[in-house]
Amino acid sequence: MSKKITRREFIKRGSAGMIAGSAILSTNAAAYGRIIGSNERINLAVIGIRGRGGSLIGNFAGMKNVRIKTIVDIDENLFGQRVQQIEKIAGYKPKTEWDMRKAFDDKDIDAVGIATPNHWHALATIWAAQAGKHVYVEKPSSHNVSEGRKMVEASRKYDVFIQVGFQNRSRISTNKAIKFIRDGKLGKIYMARGLCFKPRADIGKYPDGPLLPGEKFRMNLESGHYLTPYTKAYLKKVHYDMWLGPAPKRAFNRNRFHYNWHWHWDYGNGDTGNQGPHQFDIARWGLGKDEYPVSVRSFGGYFAYDSSQETPNTQTSIFEYADGCILEFGTRGLFTNPEGVLLPDIRISSTGNISSSTKAKPVKIGNIFLGTEGWMQVDSGGNWQTFFGRKNEPGPTSGDSDEEAYDPMNLAGAGGGGHFNNFIAAVRSGKRSDQTCDIETGHLSSALPLIANVSYLLKRELKIDGKKEAFIDDKEANAMLTRDYRKPYIVPDKI
Numbered sequence: 001m002s003k004k005i006t007r008r009e010f011i012k013r014g015s016a017g018m019i020a021g022s023a024i025l026s027t028n029a030a031a032y033g034r035i036i037g038s039n040e041r042i043n044l045a046v047i048g049i050r051g052r053g054g055s056l057i058g059n060f061a062g063m064k065n066v067r068i069k070t071i072v073d074i075d076e077n078l079f080g081q082r083v084q085q086i087e088k089i090a091g092y093k094p095k096t097e098w099d100m101r102k103a104f105d106d107k108d109i110d111a112v113g114i115a116t117p118n119h120w121h122a123l124a125t126i127w128a129a130q131a132g133k134h135v136y137v138e139k140p141s142s143h144n145v146s147e148g149r150k151m152v153e154a155s156r157k158y159d160v161f162i163q164v165g166f167q168n169r170s171r172i173s174t175n176k177a178i179k180f181i182r183d184g185k186l187g188k189i190y191m192a193r194g195l196c197f198k199p200r201a202d203i204g205k206y207p208d209g210p211l212l213p214g215e216k217f218r219m220n221l222e223s224g225h226y227l228t229p230y231t232k233a234y235l236k237k238v239h240y241d242m243w244l245g246p247a248p249k250r251a252f253n254r255n256r257f258h259y260n261w262h263w264h265w266d267y268g269n270g271d272t273g274n275q276g277p278h279q280f281d282i283a284r285w286g287l288g289k290d291e292y293p294v295s296v297r298s299f300g301g302y303f304a305y306d307s308s309q310e311t312p313n314t315q316t317s318i319f320e321y322a323d324g325c326i327l328e329f330g331t332r333g334l335f336t337n338p339e340g341v342l343l344p345d346i347r348i349s350s351t352g353n354i355s356s357s358t359k360a361k362p363v364k365i366g367n368i369f370l371g372t373e374g375w376m377q378v379d380s381g382g383n384w385q386t387f388f389g390r391k392n393e394p395g396p397t398s399g400d401s402d403e404e405a406y407d408p409m410n411l412a413g414a415g416g417g418g419h420f421n422n423f424i425a426a427v428r429s430g431k432r433s434d435q436t437c438d439i440e441t442g443h444l445s446s447a448l449p450l451i452a453n454v455s456y457l458l459k460r461e462l463k464i465d466g467k468k469e470a471f472i473d474d475k476e477a478n479a480m481l482t483r484d485y486r487k488p489y490i491v492p493d494k495i
Contacts, residue, residue: 042427045070045103045133047124048116049082050258052138052165056113057082059420061089066424070095070103075258076237098239100124104131111427114138119247119267122147123491125162129154136423138165139277140269140446141439143246145469146482146491148443148450153495155439163423163435164442166281170419173382173398174282180396181286186371186386191326192287194279196271197364200313200333202305203260208251210235230254246489255308263309265457270311271331272298272456273449275365281445282367282378283327290444292466293319293327298456304334317452329452454480 042065046056049071061068071082071094079096086094103109104127111134114124122142128135129151141164142148155162168174181189210232230252240252247266250256262268300315313333320326365380374388374395386395419436426434447469454477455462463472471477485491 041065041067042110042424043067043069043108044111044113045072045100045106045109046113046115047072047100047103048114048120049073049078050075051115053113053115054082054085056115056136056420057085058089059418060113060424061086063421063424067092068094069109070097070106072097072100072103074098074239074243076239077234099242101127104128104133109133111135111423117243117261117267118269118273119143119261120245122151123246123489125151126154126491126495129158129160129162132158132160134161134163134423134427136163136165136420137442139281139442140273140449141442142446142450143267143269144480144482145447145450148446149469150491150495152439152443157495161423161426161432161435162439162442163419163426164437164439164446165419166278166437166442166445167419168278168282168382169285169436169441170422171382173384174378176398177376177378177382177384178282178286180384180386181369181371181376182288185374185396186369186376187373189287189325189369189371191328191370192283193327193368193370194276194283194329195363195366195368196275196279196329196331196333198271198275198331198333200263200271203255203263203307203309205306205308206253206255208253210252211254230257244486246483246485246491248484248486253308260309263311265310268311269449269453270315271313271333272311272315272317272329272452273446276317276329276331276449276452277446278380279329279365279367280327280448281442283329283369284445284448286367286369287321287325287327289321289325289327291321292444292447292464292469293321294466295320295461295463296451296455297461298452299459300331300456312456315452315456317449317455319448319452327448329449 044060044066046053046060046068049057050073053073057068057071060066067090068086071079071086073079076096076098083093083096086092097103103112112124112128114121114128114135114137116124116138118140121137121140125135125137125141137151140148141151141162151162154160180186211230235252238252243257244250250266254260256264256267262274263270268274296317296319298315298317300312302309302312303314305313312331314331316328316330318326318328363377363379367378369376369378374386376384376386378384382398384398386397387393388395422434422436426432432438451462451464454471457480458477462474462477464470465472470481
């Protein structure tokens, strides 16, 4: 007699081929979603449905044989819009919950997508792993370095996949750029630089509590901050204690809530830990560094505005590796430089006009790799250009027709090249090697901006012991690799 397998085991064994002969009447997402009880369908919960959560919903809801069974958010005011979004894309209405633990308790849910504020990433992921769910978690994978390591341990102990949202890992164009570098075509790479010229407006100052009658809330268009009426009536549908979670108990303040949490240390990591992780990941990847650097120095400040923002709007972080290679990241959040990054061989005439022999499109958010033979710039969409010699002669680019068919990681066979698709493909195959950004990779790239922020806050250079994931002979700095957790929202010491 054959052994009966569970639905989860069936999915892990890769059932895609077993349904090939089934009579499927339609190939659109809505039709697939109506096949109730199909063994091949993957049921998901999306936790945190505002901002990036909307992107998770849009991508997962549009996939064949993937159903978003539950959406979760502490702000119940958001449910109506997201339910309509899913119904429009996939033809069904999901269940709604404000407590993520309800989704973790649901035996029918196979995986979860997490797009909460950073301070919730680790605990939500660990709870999901303990419940046997696979996890897609946004970057940075954790709010501090210690809890990131716990996420790796949870993935291994509970045998679940945890994918971190570094989308470039699943972009064919970015993979081609990395292979070009690794093949030595720029010579020996001695420096990688990430940059973020992304203007952030003044967030102002506001008193604790709901909006008063007639009071208005400033709208921050540059950062995507929506005008939200945080009145008493609105806050009745907000589960604020759950939103605080592991963070210290504080009164509600609209300037620490939706989106602006990024600029407060209790919940976010500033732009170095917001946009920065993408560029840190590409820089480390291109350098071929799967180990920690040996030192870090980060400096900057919050300039021009007088607001409640705690994190800097201008920051430079410099890492040095044991072999002397340099990794640098800079965020400039006050203005956008219309010329983008200042490229090599920039020439300024006597009249002040700027010209360059590179003919390169300026990169405002992206990466630059400097080698002994040439250099490369990569923009935030994975488009890249190369230049060689003293005259910056243009070289190969991501748009070269003879390179388009090249798929360096067989991404087309691991989810079609999309990062969300790659996660689902790995869950179906049951092969950890199919993931383009397993938690171990995502943790190391996330740890770099987190370490940089420790140096920034302490205003000094720090020496790093990569094997111990700690600073050398520095109790003050090591204490900042973790945090004091508020009961009952505690990231456990032992997984």
